[in-house]
Amino acid sequence: MPRHQTLTEACTVPTPGSDRLPYFAEASGYTSFQQLPTSSSASLTLMTLAGVCEAIESNAWSQAFAVDLFWHPVVETFHLVGLAGVVGSITLFDLRLLSLLMRHVPVGQLGRRILPWTWAAFVLTVITGAMVFSSTAQSLCFNTAIRVKFLLIGLAGV
Numbered sequence: 001m002p003r004h005q006t007l008t009e010a011c012t013v014p015t016p017g018s019d020r021l022p023y024f025a026e027a028s029g030y031t032s033f034q035q036l037p038t039s040s041s042a043s044l045t046l047m048t049l050a051g052v053c054e055a056i057e058s059n060a061w062s063q064a065f066a067v068d069l070f071w072h073p074v075v076e077t078f079h080l081v082g083l084a085g086v087v088g089s090i091t092l093f094d095l096r097l098l099s100l101l102m103r104h105v106p107v108g109q110l111g112r113r114i115l116p117w118t119w120a121a122f123v124l125t126v127i128t129g130a131m132v133f134s135s136t137a138q139s140l141c142f143n144t145a146i147r148v149k150f151l152l153i154g155l156a157g158v
Contacts, residue, residue, distance in 0.1 A: 053141035056134050066135035079128035085121025089114045 056062060065072060095101040096110050133140060140146045 050138075050141060053137040057137040059134065062134040062137070065131060072132075072135065075128050075131050079125060079132060082121045082124035082128060086118060086125060089118040089121065093118075 057066075065075075092101065093110060093114050096103075096105065096107060102110065133146075
């Protein structure tokens with residue numbers, strides 16, 4: 001897919017009979033829709049991690065987002081704002097639990113006030129993080145730091 005396509009052009013799904021194939025098909029060496037495997041003819045196989053990352057990155061939205069000079073930095077900024085909101089709200093609550101801050105506010109009341117903001121910041125961070133990851137999934141797929149990050153995020157949820 002050429003890098004100069006607009007977001008609308010990149011996200012248009014080609015149909016059989018049109019003159020262009022989806023990006024993933026062209027990258028895989030297919031030259032016509034007749035060569036593409038169908039669900040009835042394709043064997044059921046488990047995708048490898050590299051295959052999953054390739055599928056994520058070959059999505060039309062991911063490719064359009066990766067080359068966009070405006071939205072990529074905006075989304076990264078919102079990702080950092082969301083991360084700061086999560087860490088800040090949890091830190092504020094922990095400092096109250098340790099009686100180092102806001103001793104006059106009951107813990108339950110502070111929790112009711114802060115928890116919605118924590119969840120909103122978490123949702124913002126997850127959505128924007130997924131967008132950023134999807135644009136560079138193949139290069140991040142085997143990055144040790146990213147794997148540790150995802151592991152720690154998963155363990156934090158347990």
